[in-house]
Amino acid sequence: MAAKQGAAATTYSPKIMARTRPPIFKGSDLDWTRPDGRGFHQCRPALLQTGAVSAASGSAYAEFGNTKVIVSVFGPRESKKATSYSDVGRLNCNVSYTNFASPTLGSQGTDHKEYSSMLHKALEGVIMMETFPKTTVDVFALVLESGGSDLPVVISCAGLALADAGIMMYDLITAVSVSCIGKSLMIDPVTEEEGCEDGSFMMTCMPSRSEITQLTITGEWTTPNINEAMQLCVDACSKLGEIMRDCLKQAASASDE
Amino acid sequence: MALVDSSQDLSAEMEVDAFRRLFPLRFFERHLSESLRPDGRPLGKARDTIVNLGLVSSADGSALAKIGSTTMIAAIRMEVMTPSLDSPDEGCIAVEFHMPPICSPTVRPGRPADEAPVISKRLSDIISSCDMIDLKELCLVSGKAAWMGYLDIYCLDADGALFDAALLSAVAAFSNLQIPVVALNDNGRIVAINGGQEENASIREKEAVNKEKRKLTLKNIPFSLTCILHKKYILADPTAEEESIMDTLVTVVLDSSDQIVSFNKSGGNALAGSSAIKSCVELAKKRGKELKEILGEMDID
């Protein structure tokens, strides 16, 4: 007890976390409602904006419901890590969380190693690395608030930021995830849904070329479910691609004026 | 072609952008001699300032402050702690200033910026020394429980005058702070009363410990202004470019009654004489009034 009274007293949040599965997910009825009242195959409204950070070569802000993300792109610039000559460029990704990103995270919010490497893998297929030899493009993401489907939002936002920075790419990059709960598939899940999912499915694709750069499936899935999820994601990605295209067009016409 | 020996002569033939990059100091000095800055501001004028409250839904109080392009987001999370023995009826505020790699090309992941801990320290010094918050208001149960306010400030875009923007966002976040209503449960822990959940039904019947204390009273609000001293010029609210070219920065923090809370100058080529100190204080007073108005507008809605 004595230790508790020191200067660095241990603290706890007075909010009670729901640890059990919310009752709405227990049944198998089809008339469940999602916590935010969406349909199962409906994405959250997306707010996208380029040029959020003036200090960066390119940047974007994305808000999908409560998930709020900023991505900055720096470069192509000198490689800081002492490495040998390379005639293709390098990509360096980092994803971090703010301390207030989610109520459960507490002060743990720092670098997210897993997401950093996933982001790297998702992006390296779409960037024309040979256009910036010897140099590095840095893609840094900060999750301001985590409200579910964080990684897909980070990846889509990074795609937009890369386009804003004028980095050569084969196509825009979009990512969408699907959660499987019981027999139902839910696209673009929120944190509560992700917390009680049986399986998750995330796809990163180039919407115009219909090519996939990354696909992750975890948990229990049946083959028909995978097919359905894939179809859902492809559709959602092409829609998201349209929104991103509009956003970039708007930014470009605004700067022309 | 005749050899051009000084950059002064070159300036006539060179494109403005190239001149700005090659001879930044001379570029600025030519602007200053016309009492104007490259972004069109007069010397003593600060950039447009915007404050937005309550953007972070997961926090108890939050604010976004924007001075020009410099953007700060501040959020406060309230947690419960056991107060220390020497001050059993006081809470605590922990301030942390972060510079994530997104904010500036000079910050790299895994290598925190040198400025970040220094700004954290100065912010917490100022918040405690000017008595902005009465720590006794953070008391829940004397000797047993008090609030610990975690104030996290993230720099989203670094374009000069970081300290000013950070302090402004911190003040705005405190003005936005809504302390959760809590009660003491049977185990001696403090739990929040948020209507709607059945588990809390038993707690709701209990008396809330802090029914009336939902807002903190901000007794004394500090405002700051950073100025650059360069030769005989004083530039208020510098951008990152100006900070990198002219290195003498003076940060003046004044409280509501125009007393000096901090007068900070760390080195730099220019020395601050009495008249320069006076001018900086005057500029800070003017800026304080502006910021008070900006925050005042926020409180109405």
Place this chain on the structure above:
Amino acid sequence: MEIDREDGRRPNQLRPLACSRNILHRPHGSASWSQGDTKVLAAVYGPKPGTRKNENPEKACFEVIWKPKSGQIGKAEKEYEMILKKTIQSICVLTVNPNTTTSVIIQVVHDDGSLLPCAINAACAALVDAGIPMKHLAVAICCCLADSGYVVLDPNKLEEKKMTAFAYLVFPNTTLSVLPEVEGEPVEHGIITSVTHGVMSVDDYFLCVENGRAATASLSAFFRKNFQQTQGAV
């Protein structure tokens, strides 16, 4: 109009100063500086070839490493490092040794108030000992503001705790030669570094600055005497 100090000093009387240079063999320059019971050791290594992080093709770089008496380095020490680094950069001639790094290591031996000014003075003496080209010296002083509105110089730890506000001020040393005036003020009246804690009125701040300035004359004289002595011995 006198305020009583526990150790019997007058308000603007400094504690006894002591400085010895070239006390360590390995560093290129070293000095110990004490004001009363506060004692700080400073060592200077350099100029060395610029490291990757501190590379600057036009200017010399400085790094300051602060070693507390015990325990780990915290935010306060980081702030001291930054203040010291910027102060040193402003008094040294940076263009003579471009693309080099000079390390200044500060070891706190004992803290009895006015720690940062003491460290700045120590660093300054060590830089002179290492032969780093400098424009002028920096003379640092701590001014405290007591409840009653008096200014007390060079406080010890006990006094520091009781004071409402204090200011660490760094001035250029007073010179014997005639220097041009800046806006009607001698150059040595300009402040290099100012760090304040606590709330004070603008007039009180100027009172601190004035008293601090007055004290720098005696500090400068001490510096000069000390440097002349060692030169004579060699």
